[in-house]
Amino acid sequence: MGRLDGKVAIITGAARGMGASHARIFAREGAKLVLTDLNSDGGGALARELGDGAIFAAHDVTKPDEWEGIVSKAVDRFGTIDILVNNAGILGPIAATADLSGDGYDLVCAINQHSVFYGMRAVLPTMVKAGRGSIVNISSIAGMAANYGFPSIAYVASKFAVRGMSKAAAIEYGKHNIRVNSVHPGFIQTPMMVEATDEAGGDALAEIPLGRIADPVEVSNLVLFLASDESSYITGAEHLVDAGMLAH
Numbered sequence: 001m002g003r004l005d006g007k008v009a010i011i012t013g014a015a016r017g018m019g020a021s022h023a024r025i026f027a028r029e030g031a032k033l034v035l036t037d038l039n040s041d042g043g044g045a046l047a048r049e050l051g052d053g054a055i056f057a058a059h060d061v062t063k064p065d066e067w068e069g070i071v072s073k074a075v076d077r078f079g080t081i082d083i084l085v086n087n088a089g090i091l092g093p094i095a096a097t098a099d100l101s102g103d104g105y106d107l108v109c110a111i112n113q114h115s116v117f118y119g120m121r122a123v124l125p126t127m128v129k130a131g132r133g134s135i136v137n138i139s140s141i142a143g144m145a146a147n148y149g150f151p152s153i154a155y156v157a158s159k160f161a162v163r164g165m166s167k168a169a170a171i172e173y174g175k176h177n178i179r180v181n182s183v184h185p186g187f188i189q190t191p192m193m194v195e196a197t198d199e200a201g202g203d204a205l206a207e208i209p210l211g212r213i214a215d216p217v218e219v220s221n222l223v224l225f226l227a228s229d230e231s232s233y234i235t236g237a238e239h240l241v242d243a244g245m246l247a248h
């Protein structure tokens with residue numbers, strides 16, 4: 001029996017990296033999936049790999065009207081929405097505050113932060129109607145501490161915001177049996193991380209007590225737990241998966 005049998009999940013940013021890893025483990029555990037991303041080639045290929053229980057929809061998470069279309073697709077195809085994983089994100093320009101453009105700041109906040117509001121707003125009516133739901137918002141260690149290895153006030157702002165927004169929604173919607181949690185990964189081996197540093201993770205290794213970069217599935221295992229009924233008494237909480245990095 002799968003740990004997500006009978007559940008329908010939307011995962012954003014699912015074409016590659018951690019989103020693709022979450023999709024694979026969710027499919028293995030029996031979930032029906034709506035995978036979304038800007039990258040239609042990668043997202044479409046993954047949906048085909050996962051079979052009939054998964055569909056892909058092209059989606060820019062910064063566009064509220066596109067969110068309405070994603071919700072309709074999920075409900076039309078699978079009947080309801082039990083799980084939303086707000087995973088899409090960018091690191092954005094790495095620049096000291098005085099050198100960061102307004103456009104760069106706005107883009108990072110639009111993709112990492114505003115999308116989380118649009119996404120929760122879009123799925124909540126369906127979850128309220130069903131009387132259940134689990135929303136997992138992907139923040140970062142940069143949502144817990146500003147010293148995470150790259151100078152970017154925008155990334156830090158967006159990821160701290162995701163943590164607070166998750167708590168606010170958890171308090172508002174607990175009475176509807178809807179749980180909202182934030183996940184705070186450390187250094188995870190994904191295209192985003194490789195593009196920002198190098199295959200080995202740059203200087204980060206020295207700061208990581210377990211002494212290695214994570215495989216994305218090590219985050220997916222936590223996201224799976226929070227999405228499933230196994231975490232039925234857990235909401236409004238932040239969950240680190242950082243190999244002890246913030247223990248310093």
Ligand SMILES: NC(=O)c1ccc[n+]([C@@H]2O[C@H](COP(=O)([O-])OP(=O)(O)OC[C@H]3O[C@@H](n4cnc5c(N)ncnc54)[C@H](O)[C@@H]3O)[C@@H](O)[C@H]2O)c1
Pocket residue numbers: 012013014015016017018019036037038039059060061062087088089090091111138139140141184185186187188189190191192193
């Ligand atoms: N990799 C890390 O070390 C790390 C650490 C902490 C947090 N995170 C967070 O985890 C999440 C996933 O990161 P990843 O490392 O897998 O990144 P990634 O770049 O490998 O994948 C991100 C995906 O999001 C998609 N995306 C970007 N902008 C989008 C938009 N506007 N609309 C829809 N999709 C969009 C991309 O096309 C891509 O497929 C992000 O929110 C990121 O901030 C990553």
